[in-house]
Amino acid sequence: MTALETGKSPRGEDYIEEIAGLKTQFDVFRFMKRLTEAFRSRAFMIINLPAITSFDLQSNSVITSWPAELLAIYDQEGLMVNSPVLRRLRNSTLPFFHDTVGSSAARDDGKTNLIVTLFERFRMPRCAYFPTHDASGMRGAISLAGDREPFSPEEMKDLSYISIHVFDRLAEIRNMDTRISDTLNDREIDCLNWTAAGKTSAEIADILGLSEHTVNHYLNRATKKLDTVNRTQAVAKALRIGLIK
Incomplete structure (x- = not known):
């Protein structure tokens, strides 16, 4: 208490x-x-x-x-x-x-x-x-x-x-x-931005010209770097600290 x-x-x-x-x-x-x-x-x-x-x-x-x-x-x-x-x-x-x-x-x-x-x-x-x-x-x-x-x-x-x-x-x-924000690379931030916009991994892959596996890899790394447990929490924290808009 x-x-x-x-x-x-x-x-x-x-x-x-x-x-x-x-x-x-x-x-x-x-x-x-x-x-x-x-x-x-x-x-x-x-x-x-x-x-x-x-x-x-x-x-x-x-x-x-x-x-x-x-x-x-x-x-x-x-x-x-x-x-x-x-x-x-x-x-x-x-x-x-x-x-x-x-x-x-x-x-x-x-x-x-x-x-x-x-x-x-x-x-x-x-x-x-x-x-x-x-x-x-x-x-x-x-x-x-x-x-x-x-x-x-x-x-x-x-x-x-x-x-x-x-x-x-x-x-x-x-x-x-x-x-934390300094440790994320541009691709990880891009993936977080598109996730915040409601896009799936497959849709982000098409937008960025990457494979869906690569997008998931970037999102998983971003999630770990932000000390969160899933991509939803990662997006929420990235928004809170001003990493994405």
Whole structure:
């Protein structure tokens, strides 16, 4: 039984072994969803710290459970520019709690009321942010948002500790996925692409001018390289890590 399933008050150190065992980005997503619920929040986000010149929050989000509509409106309105949250994340490595109606949330672009209305609509007016970084020095942050009361100092400490481990584990998973994609050759990727398009081995053989045996050979090798048990799982993983579209 994992720490998130015991029903006890969550503590930071209880999760470390579980985080170390996460194998995929989807595992991280499911863990973060359960963590969000355990801390009585509504949504989470894991981001790479955007560059000053970046205008799109969605492209900097690694994994998130924010409502798609909220994200779309946030970017359409250009709310990342002049964000007091991002300004603070760039200037400090300390965790902090942000309330959209607080004095520290005031913006100098006249969009304060828009932010308040938008986040209250999705019942996410308060958010805790936990700056972190990976082994390469890539800076990022993990946040939990909702409409609960501010986190206690003990909760902030536990979530900060958890965030460090989650961000580091996620970086390891992404690096591993990149190494895997580098090992597949063009023919293996072609076969995965056509399999994703619903083609059989015989049909792929006709398209690529190969024998059906050769196509199956490529698919079997791709399946092993992706550490999956069959071609369906191989296609799913290849799509998830961006190896095929």
